[in-house]
Amino acid sequence: MKISLDWLKEYLEFDLPLAQLVEKLNMIGLLVEDWKEIEEDIILDIETYANRPDTLGHLGVAREVAASLNLSLKRKSWPLTESEEETPQLVDIQIKNADLCPRYCGIVVRNIQVGPSPAWLRRKIEAMGLNPTNNVVDVTNYVLFSTSHPIHAFDLEKIEGRSIIIRSAEKGEVLRSLEGKEIALSPEMLVIADEEKPVALAGVIGGEESGVEEATHNVFIESAYFDPISIRKTSKKTGILTDASYRFERGADIDFPPQAALMAASLLAQMGGLATQGIMDVYPKPKSQKKLVLRNHRISELLGMEVDKEFVLRTLPSLGFDVKEENRGIYQVKIPSFRVDIERETDLVEEIARFYGYDKIPSEIPPLQKLEPVFDPKRKSVERLRQLLFHQGFDEFMNFSFFDPEKESLFETEKKAIEIRNPVSSRASLLRTTLVAGLLENVLWNKNRGVEGVHAFEIGNIYFWEKEKTREQLTLAIITTGYLDYLQWQGKSELTDFFHLKGTFESLMENLRYEPYSFQVENHPFFEQGYSLSLSYKGERIGHLGLLRRDILDSYSLEDPAWAAELDLSILFEKQPQSFRFSPVAKFPSITRDVSFIADRDIPYQKIEEEVEKLSIPHLETYSLYDIFSGSSIPKGKVSLSLRFVFRHPQRTLQAEEVDKFQERIIKTLKANFSFQLREGGKIDK
Amino acid sequence: MKDLKLKIEEYRRTFDEDVSRVKDTKTLQDVRNLYLSRKRGYVSLLFEELKSLSPEERAKVGRSLNELKAYIQTRLLSFKEELARPQEPLKKVDLTLPGRKRYWGAPHPVLLFQQEIENIFLGMGFSIEGGPEIETDYYNFEALNFPPHHPARDDWDTLYINDDLLLRTHTSPVQIRVMEKRKPPIRIIIPGKVFRKETPDPTHLPMFFQVEGLVVDHGITFAHLKGTLEHFLKRLFSEKIRIRFRPSFFPFTEPSAEVDIECTVCRGKDRECRVCGGGGWIEILGAGMVDPQVFKNVNIDPERYSGFAFGLGVDRTAMFAYQISDMRIFYENDLRFTRQFALK
Numbered sequence A: 001m002k003i004s005l006d007w008l009k010e011y012l013e014f015d016l017p018l019a020q021l022v023e024k025l026n027m028i029g030l031l032v033e034d035w036k037e038i039e040e041d042i043i044l045d046i047e048t049y050a051n052r053p054d055t056l057g058h059l060g061v062a063r064e065v066a067a068s069l070n071l072s073l074k075r076k077s078w079p080l081t082e083s084e085e086e087t088p089q090l091v092d093i094q095i096k097n098a099d100l101c102p103r104y105c106g107i108v109v110r111n112i113q114v115g116p117s118p119a120w121l122r123r124k125i126e127a128m129g130l131n132p133t134n135n136v137v138d139v140t141n142y143v144l145f146s147t148s149h150p151i152h153a154f155d156l157e158k159i160e161g162r163s164i165i166i167r168s169a170e171k172g173e174v175l176r177s178l179e180g181k182e183i184a185l186s187p188e189m190l191v192i193a194d195e196e197k198p199v200a201l202a203g204v205i206g207g208e209e210s211g212v213e214e215a216t217h218n219v220f221i222e223s224a225y226f227d228p229i230s231i232r233k234t235s236k237k238t239g240i241l242t243d244a245s246y247r248f249e250r251g252a253d254i255d256f257p258p259q260a261a262l263m264a265a266s267l268l269a270q271m272g273g274l275a276t277q278g279i280m281d282v283y284p285k286p287k288s289q290k291k292l293v294l295r296n297h298r299i300s301e302l303l304g305m306e307v308d309k310e311f312v313l314r315t316l317p318s319l320g321f322d323v324k325e326e327n328r329g330i331y332q333v334k335i336p337s338f339r340v341d342i343e344r345e346t347d348l349v350e351e352i353a354r355f356y357g358y359d360k361i362p363s364e365i366p367p368l369q370k371l372e373p374v375f376d377p378k379r380k381s382v383e384r385l386r387q388l389l390f391h392q393g394f395d396e397f398m399n400f401s402f403f404d405p406e407k408e409s410l411f412e413t414e415k416k417a418i419e420i421r422n423p424v425s426s427r428a429s430l431l432r433t434t435l436v437a438g439l440l441e442n443v444l445w446n447k448n449r450g451v452e453g454v455h456a457f458e459i460g461n462i463y464f465w466e467k468e469k470t471r472e473q474l475t476l477a478i479i480t481t482g483y484l485d486y487l488q489w490q491g492k493s494e495l496t497d498f499f500h501l502k503g504t505f506e507s508l509m510e511n512l513r514y515e516p517y518s519f520q521v522e523n524h525p526f527f528e529q530g531y532s533l534s535l536s537y538k539g540e541r542i543g544h545l546g547l548l549r550r551d552i553l554d555s556y557s558l559e560d561p562a563w564a565a566e567l568d569l570s571i572l573f574e575k576q577p578q579s580f581r582f583s584p585v586a587k588f589p590s591i592t593r594d595v596s597f598i599a600d601r602d603i604p605y606q607k608i609e610e611e612v613e614k615l616s617i618p619h620l621e622t623y624s625l626y627d628i629f630s631g632s633s634i635p636k637g638k639v640s641l642s643l644r645f646v647f648r649h650p651q652r653t654l655q656a657e658e659v660d661k662f663q664e665r666i667i668k669t670l671k672a673n674f675s676f677q678l679r680e681g682g683k684i685d686k
Numbered sequence B: 001m002k003d004l005k006l007k008i009e010e011y012r013r014t015f016d017e018d019v020s021r022v023k024d025t026k027t028l029q030d031v032r033n034l035y036l037s038r039k040r041g042y043v044s045l046l047f048e049e050l051k052s053l054s055p056e057e058r059a060k061v062g063r064s065l066n067e068l069k070a071y072i073q074t075r076l077l078s079f080k081e082e083l084a085r086p087q088e089p090l091k092k093v094d095l096t097l098p099g100r101k102r103y104w105g106a107p108h109p110v111l112l113f114q115q116e117i118e119n120i121f122l123g124m125g126f127s128i129e130g131g132p133e134i135e136t137d138y139y140n141f142e143a144l145n146f147p148p149h150h151p152a153r154d155d156w157d158t159l160y161i162n163d164d165l166l167l168r169t170h171t172s173p174v175q176i177r178v179m180e181k182r183k184p185p186i187r188i189i190i191p192g193k194v195f196r197k198e199t200p201d202p203t204h205l206p207m208f209f210q211v212e213g214l215v216v217d218h219g220i221t222f223a224h225l226k227g228t229l230e231h232f233l234k235r236l237f238s239e240k241i242r243i244r245f246r247p248s249f250f251p252f253t254e255p256s257a258e259v260d261i262e263c264t265v266c267r268g269k270d271r272e273c274r275v276c277g278g279g280g281w282i283e284i285l286g287a288g289m290v291d292p293q294v295f296k297n298v299n300i301d302p303e304r305y306s307g308f309a310f311g312l313g314v315d316r317t318a319m320f321a322y323q324i325s326d327m328r329i330f331y332e333n334d335l336r337f338t339r340q341f342a343l344k
Helices: A018-027 A058-069 A119-127 A135-147 A228-238 A243-248 A257-270 A296-303 A309-318 A345-356 A377-391 A405-411 A436-447 A498-511 A550-555 A569-574 A605-615 A656-674 B002-020 B025-036 B042-050 B055-084 B109-123 B151-155 B173-181 B222-236 B292-297 B314-322 B327-331 B335-343
Strands: A002-004 A031-038 A041-047 A082-086 A092-095 A103-110 A152-155 A163-168 A174-176 A182-184 A190-193 A198-201 A219-225 A274-277 A280-282 A291-295 A322-327 A330-334 A453-466 A469-482 A517-521 A527-537 A540-548 A563-568 A591-600 A620-629 A638-647 B134-136 B165-167 B186-195 B207-217 B243-250 B253-262 B281-290 B306-313
Touching: A002 A058, A002 A119, A018 A031, A018 A041, A018 A058, A018 B243, A041 A119, A058 A135, A058 A309, A082 A103, A092 A103, A092 A280, A103 A163, A103 A257, A119 A135, A135 A152, A135 A243, A135 A257, A152 A198, A163 A219, A174 A198, A190 A228, A219 A257, A228 A243, A257 A274, A291 A296, A291 A345, A296 A309, A296 A345, A296 B222, A309 A322, A309 A330, A309 A345, A345 B243, A345 B253, A377 A453, A377 A469, A377 A498, A377 A569, A405 A436, A405 A550, A436 A453, A436 A469, A436 A563, A469 A498, A469 A569, A498 A527, A498 A540, A498 A563, A540 A550, A540 A569, A563 A569, A591 A656, A605 A620, A605 A638, A605 A656, A638 A656, B002 B025, B002 B042, B002 B055, B025 B042, B025 B055, B042 B055, B109 B186, B109 B207, B109 B222, B109 B314, B109 B335, B173 B186, B173 B207, B173 B292, B207 B222, B207 B314, B222 B243, B222 B253, B222 B281, B222 B306, B243 B281, B253 B306, B281 B292, B281 B314, B306 B314, B314 B327
Parallel strands: A082 A274, A092 A163
Antiparallel strands: A002 A041, A031 A041, A103 A219, A103 A274, A103 A280, A152 A219, A163 A190, A174 A182, A190 A198, A291 A330, A322 A330, A453 A469, A469 A563, A517 A527, A527 A540, A540 A563, A591 A638, A620 A638, B134 B165, B186 B207, B207 B306, B243 B253, B253 B281, B281 B306
């Protein structure tokens, strides 16, 4: 809200340096966001709140300043030059919908010479950032910016039958607004109509046809109270937001309409008009004044300090409240009609606090009695996961949760994406069903800026419809592409590959004690056929990893291969990990046996593992694949696999002969199942 | 006596053989023990035998035996010195060449900053709570005392999924969810993602992080709110930071306050400052005493309990703390930016 210091002085005599005034206003909750000097005046830009429509005019702001400076408002009089006629002789007002329009006032001003406003008025209108229109329109705006009460002026001669009918619009009715826009009306909208047709959209905008123009001589001034919800709905539905609707939807002062009409008539009379006698006031069910009880002890209970009775009895009246101390420390408070925000005792406590000064309220650390912390194991798991990934050199990324529909169809996530009804942009109209898309954007961004390798992860929700309900699924996604380390003198930099990603998952699962887990070769829409694995734990599929599809990478203009993975943390964290157990350190020496086989290239290593597991060889502590080799010494279509087996007995030293037997069993089984050949010199005792 | 002399001769020969096979300190020690061990060494045993000889013979043989002992000791010593010397000269290495660094991943700066915030509150005995990002109108607005069709809703530009479901505009709905299931005392913070219908620009984002706080107990006052938030801001920024509380409006608190800190860039000295707009203060927190209507909505008696709530934007606060001029940088995920935060 723009506030002119000149204008403020119409209501209040004060002389305060600007900086001090700004500080005063800030500290009573009228935040001065900016100010500028124009001509002799200073215009403040004040942030106002949705619950304080009374501060949307100079009078309301003056009242606040007066209270904070202990001053009184100036009384202004509004003399009228009256004609012989009484208002009802010239115009008829009928409220057909008193729920949406509980009060409607009007007065007629005759013999108006429509033309430019006097200089003082033009300056005021310009101070508000508007262009002066004509004296009648400028007067209505002057009343609005002075008092925050919107009024409207009609050309009386264009009101058919000189009948003002406040009614609901009828289906199919159309109004051409002052802005020249055709508004399709609907029955929940309130209109001002004459005998034939709507002439204004009540509280929102006037009609073009009934508007004041140069040829206008007789003006009907409307000053009413409209239901805030109705105005808001109409404004939203028609997309028309005006200074009037902005104030009515926040709640106007229901006691004020006659005064606003009087002000307008008086100003027009000063410009040569003749007002009819008496303001017509249709107010079928007058509202009674709100009353509240304020308890002194409640003030100290909420603020944490005592406030003098004198302060209460001085401050509230200066803001327009009527206060009486009924019993000791109990006040009966009558609420002025312009304070639509005051409904409970707490609201009065805020008034006391505002003018007492938040800065004078003490600062105390609350008594922090012991409170058992509520512990969320999921949060701890996520944190552990992040640390593990940092250790492995993965950077953390964070992307918006939105998703481009084009990308969504490219990824084919098989999840029903959630659509945003009013998205920020059409390329962000869905909620993401995968985190990989965001990570690819980030890869592209960094590659374009010279980064040679991106190895990163994001932890966050993906979103989708599941049986008519929205699901938020906490997910981890990892991406790896390009060089794994910096260029360095000791050798060539290593490129990432699938096994870097897989190894990361293996160590994650092991470190979080989610064992045993298993991988399966399984196709997935993100990945090239045959180039992806699924990861399962306790019989449930929790993730996928693989080489991203060429066409997906192409759509991000990424040339290098990229490997990605997505893990469903919401399922994983529901499951119990292995409990942590310490096992004693082995005291007896182990025996290691290395065995090399010539095997068919097509045999998956996992099958070999499965066979070894099936044997359940006693005291086989660990085994691992330590070399794969193919070359001129190996027959075509075959590879040489070297496995290392480590045997250990927990209670005694194993004998070489015992281990020989175990080793024979393994060799025999592998030979039988996979027609392996033992490689010459492949059996080495260690 | 002759036997003894022969033995001395033989041991001299076998010693020469044994010592020729010495490769390292360990085998050298073995040889020394074999001949000189005080109890079982060959030479020591010969000295024992010496005792059975006549004095003249003893003197004669004793001399040669002493010679043998001295010979062995000298040879062993020279071998020891030889072994101590490096076998081959070490390869020359330029130690000024760069070392092999291991790279650790960097946390996302906003989450890092959020954890700094969380830690301050954890230190004050707060617990951390969470809730859904897709909320109902009830939890996001109505239960927080935003009546339907109230203009206050305009201050929270909302992304809707349908008439009832929306992307939460603040983490405040979790206040309601927690108070519905738990009785006071309550002392929680709620960090999380929130969404607004905003086109990204340097100071607006359609998604950002917020930390909401809630304290409910008997006798909680506005003074407690001030004390808690002042402590928090001093820990987060600095002991000396200037803080100001001023009246504001939020539907779910009454009285309401906004908390400003002095501008971290110009300290109030630059009328043209782009960070604070010249006012010298920057808004950091929204706060207030829990509105009695909110308590009624979750069946807590506002006459028996009181409480305060507060909320701050993590990204926005990080922007001031690190003096970043454009918040969009947090979501560009530029490694040249994010990796700097591994140093925090």
